[in-house]
Amino acid sequence: MWHVTLKRTACVKLAIPDDRRDDLKRTMLTFRRVAQRFADRGWERDEDGYVITSRTRLQSLVYKQVREDTGLHSDLCIGAVNLATDSLRSAVERMKAGKNAGRPTFTAPTVEYNTNAISYFTNGDDQYCTLATYGGRIRAEFVYPPDEDCPQAQYLNSDVWEPKGATLHYDRDDGEYYLHVTVERDEPETELGEAENGTVLGVDLGVENIAVTSTGTFYSGGLFNHRRDEYERIRGSLQQIGTESAHRTIEQMGNRERRWNNDVLHRISKGLVQEAITHDCSTIAFEDLTDIRERMPGAKKFHGWAFRRLYEYVEYKAAEFGIRTKQVDPAYTSQRCSKCGTTLRENRTSQADFCCLKCGYEVHADYNAAKNVATKLLRSGQKSPVGGATNQLALKSGTLNGSGDFSPANAEA
Ligand SMILES: [Zn+2]
Structure with missing residues (x-):
């Protein structure tokens, strides 16, 4: 079996003893x-x-x-x-x-600290590292942010993620030291075909709707976008004022916005993972996040950040339930008809509307894309030489397998 090594970066503030600064x-x-x-x-x-x-x-x-x-x-x-x-x-x-x-x-x-120059102690209540410096090693406690769900912190607490080398940063603004730790995890690269029950939840990301699932759940981006615009507007006018107190206010607002955004993304990620559990999914499929902002009309830098953060949250939470998170090539997911498979640019009639020119299937464009994202993962799994598994896509009303056979859900929809 092949293994892939997943890499992430965990960031944590360090408490440096005064006499060692x-x-x-x-x-x-x-x-x-x-x-x-x-x-x-x-x-x-x-x-x-x-x-x-x-x-x-x-x-x-x-x-x-x-x-x-x-x-x-x-x-x-x-x-x-x-x-x-x-x-x-x-x-x-x-x-x-x-x-x-x-x-x-x-x-x-x-x-830059390699693994010989830094050691991690993250098993007990006291979480810290020791760093090679002049005058011998320094013991530096980790100062975790108050948000306990912070994924950066969880990577360090985790049994499956192994801390490797790290970059120590000094923040000239707040006079504090921060450690960016590279964490790694080995994951067996099982093709979907090897999964016993490969039901996939597809997720489409967007500006109007932050996330839409193949099971038909919509997470609106409206509140997000409205609040974001409001924040940018106030920040702009404070910047014009330009006084020191205006800058302090900008900073405080920025912190509050970050917390609020993180909190919303947390709740969406919990919802997505719950959706996957409810539909007995083994995998949650997203489109590839690389260059997503460039691909998406109306997306701002903020959206790129939010999508990545959302993915991190989902990946982390889903793993606790043994559910995997994958990214698939996004090509044509917005133009393909999720019912008959016809791919035409003209199928997408507006931002929100999808209407298939061939079979006449009319559906919300984001919901259609979410189903396509899941189908892409299914199709890639079917190329597996192992085969024989029942890979399927989770839908609002049942499941659909890679060959297009539909099974209604047991429960009444
Ligand atoms: Zn069609």
């Missing part, structure tokens, strides 16, 4: 200087005249001298080499693409 600050400043030295050396070119983009080459040239000069922890030096080579590589990529590229410079207050 200087050590950490010195470590951060030195890390940045060291990364810069590696990058400068790489940019000077190798004997062959090319920018150095090989970690081992760069390390062999500068590492020993850097260690002697700075005494920076060896694993942090490795982190600095990695950061420098990554930046050199992307500079070379840009040059190859004919774009402007200059010598990489590091100004952000960050430190």
Whole structure:
């Protein structure tokens, strides 16, 4: 069986003991200087005249001298080499693409910690990490946000997600340190065909309706969009005032908006997972979230954020019930007739209306798309050589399998 490694980033605030803040600050400043030295050396070119983009080459040239000069922890030096080579590589990529590229410079207050330079202690009530710094390891408690459902925090608490390396960030605005931890989970890559009962819940995302399911549940985006517009309007006029107190108000409003948005997305995600449980679904299918904002008319940056956040919430909550979450290629999901399969641009008659030119099926466009999202996943599963399973799509009134056979629900709809 194949395995895929899923990666996420968990963010958590750290409580740094007062008497160690200087050590950490010195470590951060030195890390940045060291990364810069590696990058400068790489940019000077190798004997062959090319920018150095090989970690081992760069390390062999500068590492020993850097260690002697700075005494920076060896694993942090490795982190600095990695950061420098990554930046050199992307500079070379840009040059190859004919774009402007200059010598990489590091100004952000960050430190790259590999798994030798950081340890995590997340099993007991006390959750913390230890970080390599000047003056020995620092013990830093995790400060979780009050929202207990925060997915970022849950990744760290979890038994299935394993914390790996991390990037330490210093926030110049609030003077606090934040840790961005890469967490990983191995998941067996079972084709849908191997699932015993592969009922799929399809979800269509949008601006007018934030989410619509193949079982016919609509989560309106109206309140969201209205509140968002109102917020943007007030923020705009406060920005024009431009005083310090206006900026403070903007910040407070921003925090309140974030909490409110998160809360709404939480409730929608709970609803979606509940929907999947009710219909005995093994998988929840979304369209691919990459570039979703560019594909979607009327979507703002906020929507891109909200869709990703919603997906994270659903993925996390669904996993607790053994339900998987997948993304499928969104091509033609809005133009295909979910009844007869005819795909025509003209089928989509307006933002909300779908009417099939071939079979005359009239239905809400988002509901039609949600069914197509689920069907896409079913079809991809049917290519599995294992086969034989009863893969089907959850509908308001029953289930539909990949070959188009309909079974009414047991309960009266
Ligand atoms: Zn049709």
